[in-house]
Every structure is written in structure tokens, then in C-alpha cells.
Amino acid sequence: MTNLVELGKSGIKVHPIALGTNFVGGYNLYGDVNEEEGKQTVRDALNTGVTMLDTAFIYGPRRSEELIGEVLKEYNREDVVIATKAAHRELDNGDMVVDNSPEFLKQAVDDALDRLQTKYIDLFYIHNPDEDTPKDEAVEALYEMKVQGKIKAIGVSNFSVEQLAEANKNNQVDVIQNHYNLLNREAEKEMLDYTSANKITFIPYFPLAAGLLAGKYDKNTKFEDLRANLPFYQEDQFKENLDKVDKLIELARKYDEDVAQLVLAFYLTRPSLDVIIPGAKKGEQIKENMRAADIELDPKDVEYIDEIFKMN
Numbered sequence: 001m002t003n004l005v006e007l008g009k010s011g012i013k014v015h016p017i018a019l020g021t022n023f024v025g026g027y028n029l030y031g032d033v034n035e036e037e038g039k040q041t042v043r044d045a046l047n048t049g050v051t052m053l054d055t056a057f058i059y060g061p062r063r064s065e066e067l068i069g070e071v072l073k074e075y076n077r078e079d080v081v082i083a084t085k086a087a088h089r090e091l092d093n094g095d096m097v098v099d100n101s102p103e104f105l106k107q108a109v110d111d112a113l114d115r116l117q118t119k120y121i122d123l124f125y126i127h128n129p130d131e132d133t134p135k136d137e138a139v140e141a142l143y144e145m146k147v148q149g150k151i152k153a154i155g156v157s158n159f160s161v162e163q164l165a166e167a168n169k170n171n172q173v174d175v176i177q178n179h180y181n182l183l184n185r186e187a188e189k190e191m192l193d194y195t196s197a198n199k200i201t202f203i204p205y206f207p208l209a210a211g212l213l214a215g216k217y218d219k220n221t222k223f224e225d226l227r228a229n230l231p232f233y234q235e236d237q238f239k240e241n242l243d244k245v246d247k248l249i250e251l252a253r254k255y256d257e258d259v260a261q262l263v264l265a266f267y268l269t270r271p272s273l274d275v276i277i278p279g280a281k282k283g284e285q286i287k288e289n290m291r292a293a294d295i296e297l298d299p300k301d302v303e304y305i306d307e308i309f310k311m312n
């Protein structure tokens with residue numbers, strides 16, 4: 001059985017493979033969102049042994065949390081770890097601004113509790129840093145929510161290492177969620193040193209580079225959803241990246257796995273990177289991704305993957 005891992009210093013234990021749910025109700029991100037299919041994917045994940053779901057106010061907006069709240073009622077609440085995020089405040093004209101003010105964040109926790117139809121949220125993140133609010137004050141607001149029992153652990157997302165250090169002045173941050181994958185290893189420069197030294201779990205988003213690192217696209221694949229705008233999908237970069245991914249196909253065969261599982265297993269060899277949130281859309285993909293937690297990579301293969309995707 002796969003060992004569960006702790007989120008920071010929170011005492012909350014989860015399976016290392018969680019489910020990213022930005023496509024569940026995420027009309028603002030994906031063109032072909034089907035709510036029933038989204039809910040079924042969440043059920044498939046929980047029935048397969050995934051214990052943590054990653055959502056956010058902005059997925060939908062609101063709709064991802066609402067749909068997850070509906071599915072949650074079918075399960076024992078304590079068997080599911082819910083992570084959600086907020087920082088976007090909607091203006092009267094529908095535009096979103098980022099707001100980390102204590103007042104806004106505390107209201108955001110209450111609103112998310114309503115949408116998720118639950119009494120507590122296991123992990124609540126500040127989704128993006130704003131320009132004005134001192135980071136420790138923003139975290140202190142969430143700490144108040146923690147003391148009141150409304151949330152159980154505190155996270156930040158899209159924070160630089162300096163912003164994280166400011167946020168973590170009182171050692172209250174359990175998790176950081178930032179962009180990281182084999183095509184963007186920026187976090188390996190300083191961030192993972194800081195998170196390891198401070199017992200903060202680093203959760204990478206876009207772990208499969210939105211599918212590119214799953215080894216199933218070729219030079220002719222076209223994208224009409226959020227992928228059309230991602231840097232690693234732009235013409236020259238896309239071809240270069242596909243060549244790198246091709247090199248993993250043979251290695252994956254050695255483990256009798258697909259490229260996606262190999263890539264996820266590689267991440268779990270990084271310090272403090274203990275949980276991954278691949279955004280699988282199908283039950284089959286979830287089962288495959290879960291296997292990554294049990295792959296023991298030969299250190300020579302870890303070095304080989306490291307070499308192929310070396311940062312400049």
C-alpha cells in the first residue's frame with residue numbers, strides 16, 4: 001500500500017497523487033466542460049483511492065467548488081481532503097482583481113464553505129499574491145480562520161521564495177503550490193531548499209504541462225483550449241519539447257509504464273515535492289497516475305531524466 005504523506009506540519013495525511021479539478025465546472029478555462037462528466041471524474045478519483053481534491057474559486061468561477069460540494073455529500077467528509085484557493089475579487093463589471101486583504105480572505109473562506117457545503121476546508125490557499133498586502137498579514141487572517149476551525153491548513157500559490165518567506169514569518173504556512181514541471185524547473189533553484197528546510201510541502205501545478213508530458217501528442221496536434229496560449233505549446237518550443245518527451249518513451253517501457261507515470265514518479269524524487277495534482281479527466285488516467293506513487297526509479301534513470309530536461 002502506498003504511504004500517505006503529510007501536508008506541511010498540519011498532521012493531514014494524503015495519497016501522493018491528488019486530483020486537479022480545474023476542468024470540473026471550469027468553463028472559463030476549457031471549452032468542452034460537461035458537469036456530469038466532471039462530477040463522475042471526481043467520484044472515479046475518490047473510488048480509486050485519491051484522497052485529495054484541488055479546486056479554486058476561480059475555476060468556473062465558483063462552479064468547480066459547487067460541483068465538488070455536491071459530490072462530497074456522497075462520501076464521508078473525513079475521508080476526503082479538500083484544498084481550495086481564493087484571491088480573486090469580482091468587480092461589478094465582472095472583472096477580477098487580486099485581493100489578499102485580511103477582510104477579503106476571511107469572507108472568501110466563508111463563501112467557499114457555502115459553495116462546498118461543508119463545515120471545514122482542509123487546505124485553504126491564497127491563490128495569487130496581491131501588490132499591497134504584507135504576506136504575513138494575509139496569512140495571519142487565514143490563521144484566525146484555522147483557530148476558528150474553518151480551515152485546517154494554510155497554503156499560498158504563485159508566490160516567489162521571498163514572498164513565501166514573508167508569508168511564513170510565524171511558521172504558519174503548510175503548502176505552496178507553484179508552476180513546476182520538467183519544462184519549467186525554476187522552483188529547483190531556491191524554492192525547494194526553502195520548503196525542505198521549513199517543512200512546507202511543494203505541490204507543482206501543470207505537472208504534465210497540461211498533457212504535453214504525457215507522451216501522446218505529435219507535431220500535428222492542435223489545441224483550442226487554455227493550451228493554445230501556454231508558452232510550451234507555441235510552435236518552436238512545442239516541437240523541441242516533443243523531441244525531449246520522445247526520449248522518455250523507451251525509458252517508460254523499462255518500467256512497463258507510460259510516460260506520464262514516469263514523469264510523475266520523477267517529481268516525487270524531489271525534496272519536499274510530496275504531492276502531485278495531475279488534472280486527469282478520465283477514470284483510466286486517474287488509475288494510471290496513481291501508479292506513479294509506487295514506481296521506484298533507478299537513480300541512474302533519475303539522472304537521465306534530469307539531463308534531458310536540464311535547465312539553462
Ligand code: NAP
Nearest residue numbers: 020021022205206207208209210211214278279280285288
Ligand atoms: P496537467 O495536470 O499538467 O495536465 C492535465 C492533462 O494531462 C489532462 O487534461 C490530460 O489531457 C492529460 N493527462 C492527465 N493524466 C494523463 C494520463 N495518465 N495519460 C495521458 N494524459 C494524461 O494540467 P492541469 O490539469 O491544467 O493542472 C493540474 C491542476 O493544477 C489543475 O487541475 C489545478 O487544480 C491546478 N492548477 C493550479 C494553478 C494555480 O495557479 N495554483 C494553475 C493551473 C493549474 P487530455 O485532456 O488531453 O486527456
